[in-house]
Amino acid sequence: MVETLNNKQMLAILEFSTDGIYVVDSNGMTLFVNQAYEQITGFSREQLVGRHMKDLIQDDFIDQSVSLNVLHEKKKISLLQTIAHTKEVIVTGNPVLAEDGTIEMVVTSVRDVTQLNSLQKDLSKANTFSKMQNYRYTFTTDEEDNRFLFRDIQMKKIYDKVTQIAPFPTSVLLTGPSGVGKEVIANLIHDFSDRKDQPFIKVNCGAIPENLLESEFFGYEAGAFTGASRQGKLGLLELANNGTIMLDEIGEMPIQLQVKLLRALQEKKIRRIGGTADISVNIRVIGATNQDIGNLISQGKFREDLYYRISVIELRIPALSERKEDIELLVDHYFEYYCQRYKIQKVLSSEVKRSLIQYRWPGNVRELKNIMENLVTSVFESTIEPYHLPYQLQQIENGPTSNLKSRLEQLEKRIVNEAMANHSSLRQAAKSLGIDHTTLVKKLQRWKHGDWKHGDGSRASE
Missing domain, CATH: 1.10.8.60 (Helicase, Ruva Protein; domain 3)
Structure with missing residues (x-):
């Protein structure tokens, strides 16, 4: 029988999390912080629980609150937060909805990224950097759930094209409906290239908050703006140097950033925000989109010159149908x-x-x-x-x-199956269905269920 976790058990699980956990109510009042959050920030829960997020900002505990942003925007939000002017953390706030659809609380996960700023140009550690943020990660081709499998002749042609173009630093644009496997194709291109041992940075252009886009792509120097890290910060383009960067959902990129990205790709140089020196970069670009780029160009939402820059090779991945x-x-x-x-x-x-x-x-x-x-x-x-x-x-x-009889029987089986899944015995399931226990047994025998077994292999009791 599946038992619901009680509050004590849930709190124990939260305490064992290696990520910091911070919970506020619908008004922005702090309800809970776990031990990992205390260790990451240096603040005790006694200093935080019961206090409003606005007060914590005013008292310089934090520079901004993702929880308040989530309550205002009513959606999941991630941002870079500075703790007590010294430590940088990536925070992701998730709204928890009540039955009526209102936000009941906000649960925020916190990861310390302070040490990342000391890496500077150590590109061998770029994978570590990328995995610590929900819109950056690396790919591997040996994972079973990310394998490139095909029998279709169209996919065979795509595979052959990938093996042909992968050794060259040519920019590639992958198009096709959402969910067709564009990320897997990008992974193959990188893995089959001579850059396979270099960083592979993946950026979801539609997931990074717009106010962070430029600093995320180009990085910044120490003190470049209010709230900037004292050590400065590497940008994604600099992290991807000598490797590959995949710009997923590239059609979502704001036009102003497109201008700066085009210049960087043309000149093969970037300049951090607040910086005065150019930094040379050698990057292979793989763009991916499920939108019609030509239509975006005609609407003035995508630069035609950037399109030509990233679509030297264009591969359309067909729908599974x-x-x-x-x-x-x-x-x-x-x-x-x-x-x-x-x-x-x-x-x-x-x-x-x-x-x-x-x-x-x-x-x-x-x-x-x-x-x-x-x-x-x-x-x-x-x-x-x-x-x-x-x-x-x-x-x-x-x-x-x-016929109607067949369809009704399928519906009946589904309802019975759900009842069996939610109860520990046949008698309880029959009672919830409003039928006699013997009636349920006969139905199961007619449907050739035999002895009912739960998902863990145990037999259901009478």
């Missing part, structure tokens, strides 16, 4: 991957397999991966049946010609 030969391969791979990852033994029924292969997958490979993980982790039985599938996939199985 355009490469049906890959669907079965990907279904098998990710289903097996998540079974192994979570140490669960499950199989797909032939009906489910057929539905998965026939589905159009509007969310592409990302949607396929998510559904495979969902089926492996959320279904209690060892065999995945059609009634376990999400609604949109059940329509494939039922089809327009399916």
Whole structure:
């Protein structure tokens, strides 16, 4: 039986987190800080709990509050925060919503990045720097959930093109619908190049707060502006020197930053904010977008000269619905991957397999991966049946010609399955369904469930 964690257990989990955790209520009053936050900042919880974030800013504990920004913007926000004028941390505030949709509290995770500013041009440590921020990370091609798998001839042509262009420092633009695997292609390009042992910095241009964009890309010198680190800061372009930078969602980049980026790529030099000296950089650029860049250019939202600079080679990654030969391969791979990852033994029924292969997958490979993980982790039985599938996939199985009796039975199975998943015994499940215990047993026998087993392999009690 799955038990809900109590408050004491939840607090213990938060205390064991290596990230600092800071919680405020809907008014911005501090409710909780964990031990890691105390260690990172040097402030005790006695100094913070019960105090409003505005007061902490006024008393120079922090220079700005992500919690107040989240309460104002009503969305997840990340920013660089300075603690007591000396320590820099990356803070990510997440709103916790009540049932009526209002913000009940804000939970903020905190990571210390002060030491990163001492790295300077130590590019061998750029991977460490990138992993500490939610919009920068490195790729590896040996991870099972990030492999490039294909049977389709279109993907074979893309793979061949990648192997051909990878050795050269040519800029590449990857286009195609969201979720098709543009990041995996970018990973291949870097991994097949002579830069594979150099930094690979990935930037989500739509995720960095606009007021931080220039300082994130170009860095800044000590004292360049109010709140700037005393040590200055390396920018992403400088970190990517001799390596590769992927500009994901490049269509979201503000026009002013496009101008400065174009100049940097043309001159192969950057200048930090507040700096007077140019810094030479050697960077391979991979752009990625699911937007129509030509349309953005006509609207004046994207510079045509920057487009030509980054699209020396343009690769369009087709939607999964355009490469049906890959669907079965990907279904098998990710289903097996998540079974192994979570140490669960499950199989797909032939009906489910057929539905998965026939589905159009509007969310592409990302949607396929998510559904495979969902089926492996959320279904209690060892065999995945059609009634376990999400609604949109059940329509494939039922089809327009399916009779009413068949569709009602599938719905009944789904309701019964949910009841079984939420109760520890057949009797409890039957009671929640409003039917007699023997009626439920007969239904399970008719559906060939046999002895009901929970996800952990234990048998359900009567």
